[in-house]
Amino acid sequence: MDILVLPRKDLIVFICFAVVVLAMPIWLTPFGAAYPGLMQKFVIFALFAVGYNILFGLTGYLSFGHAAFLGVGSYTAVWSFKLLTMDVLPALVLAVVLSGIFSLAIGYVSLRRSGIYFSILTLAFAQMCYNLAYSVLTPITNGETSLQLSRLDARVVDAAFGVVRGERLPSPSLFGVELGGHAGFYLCAVVLLVAFFVAQKVFNSPFGMMLKAIKSNQTRMSYTGFNTRPYALAAFVISGMYAGLAGGLLAVTDPLAGAERMQWTASGEVVLMTILGGVGTLIGPVIGAWLIKYLENIFSAFNDAMLHRTFSFLPDGLQDGVVAVASKFVGEGWHLTLGLVFMLVVIFLPGGIMEGARRIRMAFGQRSGSAPQTKPDPVPAE
Amino acid sequence: MDQRPNIVLHVDDVFKSFGGLHALSDIDLQVEEGKTHAIIGPNGAGKSTLLNVIIGRIPPSRGAVVFDGTILTGKKPHEINQLGVVRVFQTPEIFPDLSVLQNVMTPAFAKRDGAFRVALARPLERETGIRDEALHMLEDVGLVDRREVHAGALSRGDKRRLELAMCLIQKPRLLLLDEPTAGMSRHDTNTTIELLKKIKSRGMTKVIIEHDMHVVFSLADKISVLAGGRIIAEGLPSEVRGDPRVQEAYLGGEHA
Numbered sequence: 089m090d091i092l093v094l095p096r097k098d099l100i101v102f103i104c105f106a107v108v109v110l111a112m113p114i115w116l117t118p119f120g121a122a123y124p125g126l127m128q129k130f131v132i133f134a135l136f137a138v139g140y141n142i143l144f145g146l147t148g149y150l151s152f153g154h155a156a157f158l159g160v161g162s163y164t165a166v167w168s169f170k171l172l173t174m175d176v177l178p179a180l181v182l183a184v185v186l187s188g189i190f191s192l193a194i195g196y197v198s199l200r201r202s203g204i205y206f207s208i209l210t211l212a213f214a215q216m217c218y219n220l221a222y223s224v225l226t227p228i229t230n231g232e233t234s235l236q237l238s239r240l241d242a243r244v245v246d247a248a249f250g251v252v253r254g255e256r257l258p259s260p261s262l263f264g265v266e267l268g269g270h271a272g273f274y275l276c277a278v279v280l281l282v283a284f285f286v287a288q289k290v291f292n293s294p295f296g297m298m299l300k301a302i303k304s305n306q307t308r309m310s311y312t313g314f315n316t317r318p319y320a321l322a323a324f325v326i327s328g329m330y331a332g333l334a335g336g337l338l339a340v341t342d343p344l345a346g347a348e349r350m351q352w353t354a355s356g357e358v359v360l361m362t363i364l365g366g367v368g369t370l371i372g373p374v375i376g377a378w379l380i381k382y383l384e385n386i387f388s389a390f391n392d393a394m395l396h397r398t399f400s401f402l403p404d405g406l407q408d409g410v411v412a413v414a415s416k417f418v419g420e421g422w423h424l425t426l427g428l429v430f431m432l433v434v435i436f437l438p439g440g441i442m443e444g445a446r447r448i449r450m451a452f453g454q455r456s457g458s459a460p461q462t463k464p465d466p467v468p469a470e
Numbered sequence: 471m472d473q474r475p476n477i478v479l480h481v482d483d484v485f486k487s488f489g490g491l492h493a494l495s496d497i498d499l500q501v502e503e504g505k506t507h508a509i510i511g512p513n514g515a516g517k518s519t520l521l522n523v524i525i526g527r528i529p530p531s532r533g534a535v536v537f538d539g540t541i542l543t544g545k546k547p548h549e550i551n552q553l554g555v556v557r558v559f560q561t562p563e564i565f566p567d568l569s570v571l572q573n574v575m576t577p578a579f580a581k582r583d584g585a586f587r588v589a590l591a592r593p594l595e596r597e598t599g600i601r602d603e604a605l606h607m608l609e610d611v612g613l614v615d616r617r618e619v620h621a622g623a624l625s626r627g628d629k630r631r632l633e634l635a636m637c638l639i640q641k642p643r644l645l646l647l648d649e650p651t652a653g654m655s656r657h658d659t660n661t662t663i664e665l666l667k668k669i670k671s672r673g674m675t676k677v678i679i680e681h682d683m684h685v686v687f688s689l690a691d692k693i694s695v696l697a698g699g700r701i702i703a704e705g706l707p708s709e710v711r712g713d714p715r716v717q718e719a720y721l722g723g724e725h726a
Binding site for chain 1: 525546547548551552556557559563564565566567568572575576577579580581583584585586587588589590591592593594595596597636640
């Protein structure tokens, strides 16, 4: 079965990745980040970034509107909870299908242009979706109050199976198992692993090579006999479906969908994740997503009182000054920190964290390669 | 056309003007199957414009290009390629970010799978048929040792050879070459001539635009001389070589 085959190298990457993801509750404990809410975020945004990278990393088309598909996925999942059943399977499937349809339409129009015009078109479409969600579409999106579950929702499938309406709000479940806390995390983790496997298949396939070739030289591609637009559109739809799946999972972990998920800052965030980690690499976007979500968690929690405590070793006058400056970089202002980190990475490590890792590996490789072989081999660093 | 089935490419009364400038006037060209047809002429004679009209990159103001009964004018580049008309560019167009081997595998996929196919199931490594074919092609052009190198890192001469391999692996019915040896050393030029001669024996039709007379007279079966956007002479290499109009166009043109 070719479809389940990965080359040996990628299989090792996949196994390592699976271990790292599934063992999150263990290795995140020393960082104080091993609680389900945050781990779910790690996994969901990694999924979002991996999918986004299939478009941006392989074809080079920079979309600024992928949050729209995330939002569509969330709304679809919540509606599935409201109208059909609290089971997550139909919710996720519908989220993927609907975001796929949306991305087909938006991609079809946007891909008539390339470069900056493509980016602007996707941005415009995403902002349109965002504004529609707040205005004309409020019957569907519930506007500013966000779309939420209610005890009185129809849930026709659940009703048909004789599920009794309880006193409190029902929560999402999989085959009757409620998905609170760690169960929710493991569901997201398994979905991420499947999605990561699919991304590996894309990267390794002839199709993936065509996408890279489009990024490399589109003129040669069309004179080589390829119709480049459907290739780019296929990549766009695949990444849109990943975004929809991520949006669906957000709704699974917290059955609530608001339009702010579709705002351009959310689209920008996934671009940052991908670039920070390493465009066009498989692992890079995952690391980028984890880093940004972790830093957000830390920095946005800081407040003035905590800063005063941190800098209490300084003399009073100086302490107030330092805290006044530092407070601009934490809490609400943590995006300032993110901006600085992003600038540093783009200027000094254009290939992102993955390039940093590669440079370190090469530096070590050169040193051990050029060292005379008189001494016994040193113990490996890891 | 019916009474002369061996004519594979017709350039039929093509006329092209850019604003007031007549780049091409009354161009009629008939290329026989299996032959190498060279188009020569001084700088600015309209050679590259003519090639771009043939390949569909520039629409002619009037006239049409017919390949084997199909009108090429107005078709998209990938449609023209899928008909078997393949072009080598003057500045090599390759995929600089892919490996040399992948550069040659890509066109083989276009030939096998057509203009669009989402081939996801089988990993690249298992595409042994196409891989072997590409390796074989790289051996022919002498790049097989560099197969894992990023194509962008190749020298200019190697890029040209790579592009030639990318075109040849598609086994085109008509190969268009735009100055295939421009900027090459004498040694590389001779290697390329040998390679092109080898293809000739495989019966592929070629249209070649060339400056280098050494290349033209080593390869061409028939020569059309272009000057000032018109064909001023046409015939066998031996005929063209002695034609006074040709000499005037080349020598006189440079004095003007």
